[in-house]
Amino acid sequence: MDFLELVKKRRSVRAYQNKSIPDRELSKILEAARLAPSGFNAQAYKIIVIKDEKSREKLGELAKQPYISKAPIILAAVNTKLDDKYSPLDIAIALDHIMLAAAELGIGTVFVGAYHNEEIRDFVGAPNTAEMVALMPLGYPADKEIAKKRKEISELISQEKF
Numbered sequence: 001m002d003f004l005e006l007v008k009k010r011r012s013v014r015a016y017q018n019k020s021i022p023d024r025e026l027s028k029i030l031e032a033a034r035l036a037p038s039g040f041n042a043q044a045y046k047i048i049v050i051k052d053e054k055s056r057e058k059l060g061e062l063a064k065q066p067y068i069s070k071a072p073i074i075l076a077a078v079n080t081k082l083d084d085k086y087s088p089l090d091i092a093i094a095l096d097h098i099m100l101a102a103a104e105l106g107i108g109t110v111f112v113g114a115y116h117n118e119e120i121r122d123f124v125g126a127p128n129t130a131e132m133v134a135l136m137p138l139g140y141p142a143d144k145e146i147a148k149k150r151k152e153i154s155e156l157i158s159q160e161k162f
């Protein structure tokens with residue numbers, strides 16, 4: 001698929017079909033994350049793949065966003081190097097790779113900010129020297145999502161100076 005078409009196709013998806021994601025599709029999605037750039041190539045993060053139904057229920061509760069439990073997979077992205085100012089950015093880039101790779105496969109995602117949520121961090125078994133950055137459900141979309149409005153390019157981009 002043409003890259004810009006893919007970018008346009010990606011939408012936040014918050015309702016999922018009751019259909020599991022084949023491992024080969026999941027592997028492609030995770031490979032897209034692995035190949036993402038990071039500051040000084042530090043790759044100081046961990047992405048945990050959560051499929052267990054009870055764990056998904058609990059994550060929906062802890063994040064106060066119950067719809068995520070209905071996705072067959074939830075990814076939990078953890079920053080493992082809190083003194084590295086780039087690592088939250090690195091994770092965001094890796095998650096964007098994931099969102100785009102998933103969109104290409106017809107799999108929906110949504111970036112769920114779970115910043116500083118110690119309960120989620122403890123639940124996924126991350127050490128207290130780490131920090132949650134995001135949860136990301138993966139699932140086949142149940143609805144057709146409508147494109148959200150974006151600012152005009154002139155509001156976001158300027159030439160030469162601010």
Ligand SMILES: Cc1cc2nc3c(=O)[nH]c(=O)nc-3n(C[C@H](O)[C@H](O)[C@H](O)COP(=O)(O)O)c2cc1C
Pocket residue numbers: 010011012013014065110111112113114147148
């Ligand atoms: C850093 C970040 C945090 C977000 N956190 C949440 C969240 O906690 N819950 C949620 O439903 N959507 C969340 N979103 C999704 C945004 O609401 C969504 O990307 C935005 O409204 C644009 O819609 P679109 O993704 O369909 O284009 C988050 C997105 C980003 C990038």
